[in-house]
Amino acid sequence: MVTGISSFALPRLFETQATGALDEIERVRSTLFKQTATGSRLVDAGVDAAGISIANALGAQVRSLAAGGANVQQGISLVQTAEGGLAQIEESVQRIRELSVQAANDTLTDDDRAAIQSEIDELRSQINQTANTTEFNDQPLLNGTQTDPVVVETGEAAATPTAVGLPTATTAALDLDSIDVTTTAxxxxAVATTDTALNAISAARADLGATQQGLEATGRRVEEAGINLTSALSQIQGADIAATASQTLAANLREQATLAVLSQGFANADSVRRVFQI
Structure with missing residues (x-):
């Protein structure tokens, strides 16, 4: 008999201890089940509070980079749309230049020049239509309404957002409205005017090309950073399935042993003590 404890109190003491042990076994097994089901070690704060804090911070960074990567792709699409519109406008301006050279020939009659002027007027109308209808997400890109650069946020903590400058490519901005080829002079x-316009368009396309290259490089950097952070997050969160299975088996065996002792009515106190030492 245990000193200081009556024969009636001893079974009750063992029952209390066994019940506590079973509750702990069930808590451990529940955690192991969640880890196996989710593949994540960090199923609750009791497992690793510091690890959960780090994982949450890394997860926030991963989500930020994912959003930034999507922004970069949209920025690239915007630049490509603007560049495509400029390419169409450039073709029209080149055609106006060809017609201006043709109209400068003294062998042409006034009627010939009037016909050429009509084609130039139509080309100017096409230029303005292109400038007004080149849009991205309902946002005009080339008609001058977008006066401020379009800012592309990349999601990188220390990086400066990319600013996309958009040119104005209307006939007024390119000084094409003054073209009149009805006279030789x-x-x-008009030839000189179109040369100036073509130079401006070429410079704008070069700027957009450089911006696109910069965005593509940023996109690759953001993607790589996201992959690295995701890998680090996986290492922190990931459950060791083999170890989890082993721990689950041990918990099951401990439960069976505890229940076996309880079913014997605590006849052997030494057996109970050995169970609690497993």
């Missing part, structure tokens, strides 16, 4: 002046 006017046609000669």
């Amino acid at each position: 006017g046609a000669q002046a």
